[in-house]
Amino acid sequence: MGHVEGQSRYQATLFPEVLDEVVGRDDPVRVIDAFVDALDLAELGFSKVSAEEMGRPPYAPGDLLKLYIYGYLHRVRASRRLAAEACRNVQVMWLLNRLTPSFKTIADFRKDHAKGIVGVCRAFIRFCREQSLFGGELLAIDGTKIAAVASRKRVMTPKRIEKMNAAIDAKIADYLASMDEADRKEPRVAGAAADVAAAIAALEAQKERLRSQAQELAARGLKQLVVTEPEAKLMRTPHGHAVAYNAQTAVDAEHKLIAAFDLTNEGNDYRQLHPMAVQGKEAVGADEVAAVADTGYSNGEHGALCEQDGITAVVPRAATVNPRGKQYFSRDQFSYDPASDSWRCPAGETLSLYKTSHTQNKKEYTSRVCGSCPLKPQCTNTARRVIVRDFYEDTREAMHQRATADPIWMKHRRETAEHPFGTMKWLMAHPRFLLRGLKKAKIELALGVLCYNLKRVITILGVPALLEALQPSPA
Numbered sequence: 001m002g003h004v005e006g007q008s009r010y011q012a013t014l015f016p017e018v019l020d021e022v023v024g025r026d027d028p029v030r031v032i033d034a035f036v037d038a039l040d041l042a043e044l045g046f047s048k049v050s051a052e053e054m055g056r057p058p059y060a061p062g063d064l065l066k067l068y069i070y071g072y073l074h075r076v077r078a079s080r081r082l083a084a085e086a087c088r089n090v091q092v093m094w095l096l097n098r099l100t101p102s103f104k105t106i107a108d109f110r111k112d113h114a115k116g117i118v119g120v121c122r123a124f125i126r127f128c129r130e131q132s133l134f135g136g137e138l139l140a141i142d143g144t145k146i147a148a149v150a151s152r153k154r155v156m157t158p159k160r161i162e163k164m165n166a167a168i169d170a171k172i173a174d175y176l177a178s179m180d181e182a183d184r185k186e187p188r189v190a191g192a193a194a195d196v197a198a199a200i201a202a203l204e205a206q207k208e209r210l211r212s213q214a215q216e217l218a219a220r221g222l223k224q225l226v227v228t229e230p231e232a233k234l235m236r237t238p239h240g241h242a243v244a245y246n247a248q249t250a251v252d253a254e255h256k257l258i259a260a261f262d263l264t265n266e267g268n269d270y271r272q273l274h275p276m277a278v279q280g281k282e283a284v285g286a287d288e289v290a291a292v293a294d295t296g297y298s299n300g301e302h303g304a305l306c307e308q309d310g311i312t313a314v315v316p317r318a319a320t321v322n323p324r325g326k327q328y329f330s331r332d333q334f335s336y337d338p339a340s341d342s343w344r345c346p347a348g349e350t351l352s353l354y355k356t357s358h359t360q361n362k363k364e365y366t367s368r369v370c371g372s373c374p375l376k377p378q379c380t381n382t383a384r385r386v387i388v389r390d391f392y393e394d395t396r397e398a399m400h401q402r403a404t405a406d407p408i409w410m411k412h413r414r415e416t417a418e419h420p421f422g423t424m425k426w427l428m429a430h431p432r433f434l435l436r437g438l439k440k441a442k443i444e445l446a447l448g449v450l451c452y453n454l455k456r457v458i459t460i461l462g463v464p465a466l467l468e469a470l471q472p473s474p475a
Contacts (some may be wrong), residue, residue, distance in 0.1 A: 023094045026463040029070060031454065033095055034470040035124065036066050044119040047112070059101050064109040065120065066095050072447040073454065075429040079107035111435065114443050121261070121446040124453055125283055128257055131469055133460065135254025136286035141276045141293040142251070142417035143269045145237045145244040146425075147432040148441065150229035152243050157224045161214045168203050168210075175200055231438040235267040245433070245441055248272050249449070250280030250291070253416045257456055259283040261449045263442040269296035273313060274305040281311055290314060292403070292413045300392025301361060303399045316403035316410070317396060329379050334387055343387050347375045351387055361391040423455070424448040 007013070023029060039062070042049040046061040070092060071082045083103040085092045110117070128134060175196050217225055226232045226243055235244045246267065250260040260279035264272065277291040288310040298317040306313040322328040334351070335344045343351040343365050351365040370376060370384040379385050390396065403409050425431040427448055433441040458466060 019090070019094050019098075022090045027091070028073070028454075028458055028463060029091045029095055031458060031463055031466050031470070032066055032069050032073070034467050035127075035454075036062050036069070036120075038470050038472060039120065039123060041065070041116070044123065045113070045116040059099065059105060059109075061109070061113070061116075063096050063099055064101065064106060065117070067092065067101075067106065068110060068117070068447060069450065069454070070095055072427060073451040075427055077428065077434055077444070079103040079110070082106050110443060111440060114439050117443045118446040121450040121453075122283075124450055125257075125259060127470075128453065128457060129283065129285055131457075131461070133255050133257055133457065134252045134259060134284040136252070136284040136289060138253040138412060138416070139250045139259065139277060139280040139284070139289055139291045140253060140413045140417035141248070141273065141280070141291055141297060142413070142421065143246050143248045143272060143296070144421045144425075145235050145242065146247050146428075146441075146445070147237075148226075148229055148232035148243045148245055149433060149436045150226045150232050150243045152234065152241065154227045154229070155224055155234045155243060156210075156213050156217070156227055158214065158217060161210050161217075165207060165210055168207050172200055172203050175203075229436045231265055232436075233265045233267055245438065246272075247421070247445055248276050249417070249420060250276045250283070251416050251420055252280070252284055253412060255456060255460055256416055256420065257453050258420055258449050261445060263438060263445050265438055269293070270299050271302070273297040273299055273315065274302040274309075274311075277306050277311045277313065278309055281309070288312070292409050293417075294410075294413065298396060298399065300390050300394070300396030300399075303395040304392050307395070312402070313399045314402045314409050315399040317400045324381065327378065328381075329375075329385075331387060336389065336393075343389075345375075345379070345385070347373050347379075349373065351385070363389045363391070365389065420452055424452050427451055 041061050046065075048058040048061055051057055051060075067082055067086065071077060071085065076082055076085060080103040083101065083106055086096060086100045179196055213225060213227070217223075224234055226234070229243070232243045232245060234241055235246065237244060246264045246269070248262045248264065248269070249258050251257065252259045260276060260283050262272075262276065262279070266272070273291070273293055277289075280291065281289045290312045291306065292314040295316050295318040298315050303313045303315065320330050320332045322330045329346055333346050336342075337344065340350075341353055341363075345351060345367070349367050349369050351367045353363055353365050355364040357363075365387045366384045368384075370380070373379070376385075428444075433444050435441055435444060461469070
């Protein structure tokens, strides 16, 4: 008995007689084809939907869109790799009718159709709503940091600029000192002097670039600037600081489908609760909805805005600690009296309102007796203890009470909001954007969200039922 043997590679065959025979009837690639064919690409903002009579014929935008959806669904994002797939992958041959666009054509399509590709993702979310796949009762909101193209080495801060300027000055001083030393010991060599002068000139040019960057930081009131990608920011991630963007999603709890998404360059989630909750509520088409999020979204003002828009926010606040040290009383040990708008401290004294900031939406309270208080060593190392209260503290506390009253809320949040990001990052293979800038990076996020939702709906409905749902309605 020998091994299982294949046919000779030199044997002439018909492969295949019909390309459609290679793609199974329940292959997800057929869903991609049907979905894109059902879209009104002109309305979504794609160019060249109708070919012009003169000039070289363009590729149909629908074909290039299908290629990108297939690629992101199968962890292939780079334009060169997508071009290679068109030449060797039988599924892609079927999907594109054997078209083989160049990598430049593929890359330009993605770059030039930011609005259209984001619109395609939102069109599939609308399709999910039409298929009654959203429960419309609970949204879980979460965010994650996704690395940008730019390196951390390209982040400039006032402190780093100062340090680099000092290093350049030291180098210039070393060059000048070495030239003086050479002059004392032997006659100057013309070639060596020219090299040193060129090096000093290059250092001076570098100082000038640093000076202009420092001026830009000051003029724009920025604390940091990523030179090669100004819209990206240095953010704290679970793996340390990285140049990144903050991806936001609102996930419907019924089938774990992403109902809304956005990309921001804000390093935290503090101002994302209301906009994401509103987007999610509109996407699922509910009159009222509950939105649950983690402590990073604990914002009383946003909670109040959510209430106005028919959204019940369920957000715990972080544990209250004294930033000056654990040896001092935390704010939880002070009690607030709304009737008198004052606080009672652990020593039984009253802290009265002494300052109101309407720009920062906060009030500050203190007492004149702090200096003689016997508990002062346990309270503060400053002249007086100051308690700060936000204008929307009551709303923030109400969100916290909802979250802590029943542990099921945070369980729902974890189960609903966290695994979509895990799947999306797995689909990205290496969780880093390939395109520079907030607008272009959002294209990649939209494709990731679309492919995640597509995988979920295929799992929920199955390919045959999904293909039937995507068929155009009879006129």
